[in-house]
Amino acid sequence: MQGAAGFFSGPVELLEFVLPLAAAQVLGATPAQTGALLAVQFLVSLLTRPVAGVHVDRAGSERGTLLLAAAGAGCGALSFVLYTAATTLPPAFAAAGLGGLGGAYFWVAIRAHIASRIGSGDDRFAALMESESSGAWIAFLTGIPLFQIAGASAMFLTCAASCLVAGVLLAFTALTGTDRLTGTARLTGTDRLVARPFTQVEARSLLRSLRGILALTGVVAFAEGIVSLLLILHLIERLGFDLGAIALVYLPGAIVLSIAPRPLHRLVRRVPPHRILLLGLGCSAVFAAALVTRPGPVSLAVLWILSALCFSLLVPLLERLVAEVSGEHAGRGFGWYQSADLLGSAAGALAAGLLFGAGLWEVATIGAGLLLVVSGILGRRSLRSFAAVAETSELTLATPHSAGGPPPDRTPSEHHEHGKGLTSAMKRTATTLAVHVGIYLLAQVVFAFLGASWPWEVITGNTTPATILTWNSEGTQVQRWIGSVSRIWTIVVLVDILWSGYRMIVPKDKSDRTEE
Template identity: 40%
Template sequence: MDEVAQKRRSEENQLAAALTKGPAEVLDFLLPLWVGSQLGASAPEVGALTALETLVSFVVRPIAGALADRFDRGRIAAAGAVLYGLSFVVYAVAPGIGVAYLAAVLGGAGGALFWVALRARVGEGLARDDGAFGKLFAAEGGGTWIAFVVALSAIAWIDYRGVFWLGAAACAVAAVVLLNAKSAPVREEGAPRLLQLGKRMRPMLALVALTAMAEAGVALLLLMHLQRGHQLQLGEIAAVFIPGFIVYSLLPDYLHGFVRKAGRTRVLALAMMASAVFAAGLSFAPSPAVLAIMWVLSAAAFAAAIPVEQAVVAEAAGLSLGRAMGIYESATLLGATIGTFVAGQLYGSDAGWRVACFGAATLLLFGSFVVRGAVRRVGVAEFPVEPRKTVSQKESPVTCTVEESPQAAESVTEEPNKRTNPLRNWAVHVGVYVVAQTALAFAGYSWPVEALSGEAHEAGWYWNSSGHWLLNVGRIWTFVLVIDTLWSIGRAVLRKRPY
């Protein structure tokens, strides 16, 4: 029962993270374009809007950490998802930039409450599943690429405001998931205070801020270079980024097996060194296709490093998971803010682009040399702690003979793989898709049938709007299924065997 409850809790956390992370990333991507083109905001107003959300989130995160150490973390995260959703609603109905400022305040507060409480909730199960943060990071990546595919496929059909309504709906579902979830009781007695935690984890927090600074800076440099250097449109830019987001959802769980064998400091150092090479290489990439490949490689390195950082912070927190995650989120936000600001200031010419890329590479290379000392000063184990056996595992047949024990061990370890086989879930998705499209084909509204056997269409029919709303839904569904196929096959190939 304990094992079942733990698995259910993990699935709830991952679903809530995917539902919220994707819309949030889409909003960050679309908001500057929307307020400039639709609301007529000036560049300073766009900057003020972004800065306001960042400031509110930075102020609220330590408060969210204290609340997550005192009250039910699932309900705190649900409240954050509600505020997140309200910010999308306000953006969707905003008549001008003034109302958009209110949405920024709601989004900043909601994001702080949601992510701090959710990461603290994930940290509760770290002793039973040392790869919990890798699974969470993968869920965030999966939610991101699905949200981008849906949003960019539907935006020509439902406009920016329709995309914001979809984001509000996703956040509402995340809130319902978390409200129905059961959280472990919060014990505050004997927990270290905020200042104690900050002092203990100072070296690790500096490393977290450095990683966030480099990641955000490189991402912004890539975005601006695709838009200004290569003159790409919205969908073309997203096509460069989406493969990296798929890597985020595919590799973390697989890479965690390497962390168990190589150790945390070695993985962090290697990831930062690889990211440094990729950041420097971005300055020489000749085409968007090469930039996409470089971004995929960089995303793979960050997919290895970030879950390790989160697990180290959670282990060092003791009973103050909420406060520790509040500090962690603040360090991440501070690093990302500095990284994007500096990258934006340096970009503008070939020389500035190269200086920014090599600056990020230098920061990452420096981090790779100090990571061992930072992790040791925090005082956590070099290798992840093996998950403790649950009651069901202890009650499994251990009194079998020597001849029977290999088969018994194989049956025990094979069963989880059967339950988590990605190809089985994919087959269900394909079956539902085929049945639905067959029915739509008889009605004359099947997008794949029309695309393959109908008359020739312009490029916009395939990428922007296909006419009838059922055809548009089929187009989006088809794109999602294609990426789901690649993702599922990749997970099946890379899936680890039992540890």
């Protein structure tokens, strides 16, 4: 399921980044028309998420929930196909609407499915965040060069294929009960997603229970929306960066988001949620305040890494709390949660644009930082009642099981493997590493044909391994950009190999041996 999330999130993140440029080049759209395209996708997604939550809850089973997520991925694929064929604005608006619809059903269903299995391991939302982020930065590394070299149509078709793969993986898991990438059993047959009548009184009660988390989510998203757009505007207006250079500034933070959530979660799993909230929002406020100095690109990349670490703490925490409070109505809970997040982000982006246009840079950055600090202080009180959530998984795993068989989420074969050979967790780690290395090698073959693959240059003697830490400065603009990406990606793969080897060699605790 995490693999499907990566295949779907990459194209979605890439679309938000390149759609303004693609609309101008292909459709001849004005800035106002481009803004309308983005607004349509946002509004459809915002209005559909609560409805998607209702349908997910009514599905009443893991299989039904995964099929809804697969349908959302199919809508996303169709959206990109329409973007490919669009030569006028009406088909593009239809594509935007389909994209919003597909994203709503995909993400609400995926999170509700994770919530239904949260009792067997408490780092599932962190793992989901890693998969989303991995898909995003891989999509940026491959999609932007493809856009610059082959054009928007080729990029859109590739994105459609990626969304289709996500849908196929989910449908395969739903229909066979087996993860297509790892071959492990995923559907246990004991669903917590049991469909039953949900009255208006119960809906209002659930909303009241969630309102503290929803308000906090909206305010944090508002502040982060301000900071994110100010960062992009600073890179474009003040530093004159193009699309590729902006992506490289964001790349280190995106890589951190793809590897940090689960290690950070294990580090703070016994810390009460309100303290994690204060830590995460405090660091994020430092990042916002640091933008007052209008830092250079290297400093921005470092600051963005700090922000990524904050997100790695905060997002899985909030999603975990929504799952705990919503219980068997996680579809509705996540529908409201994601709507609050979208609304806050949109309002923050609008505020940032207005403040930047008025020349109030300092007011925007300091105001965002103060808002994050105030959110942490006020939210601390509302999260105190969830102090036990951080230890829920530990208590669940420590509870003695009956003598009649293995624990619910450990199959007999996995229990047998614990004493010898490779455990299922080790096999999944090896499979994930193989997928990452395979994608890397395929990309390097493409880069080599373009004359910009750093490993190939080392193999052929055109450069030395010591140049891995230098910035590519030879060739055309596209070759320079791709060469720099090739170096960064090589470092990431080397770190991935070391980290995966560590996870396979060093013994895990009990929670790490559970099915993911």
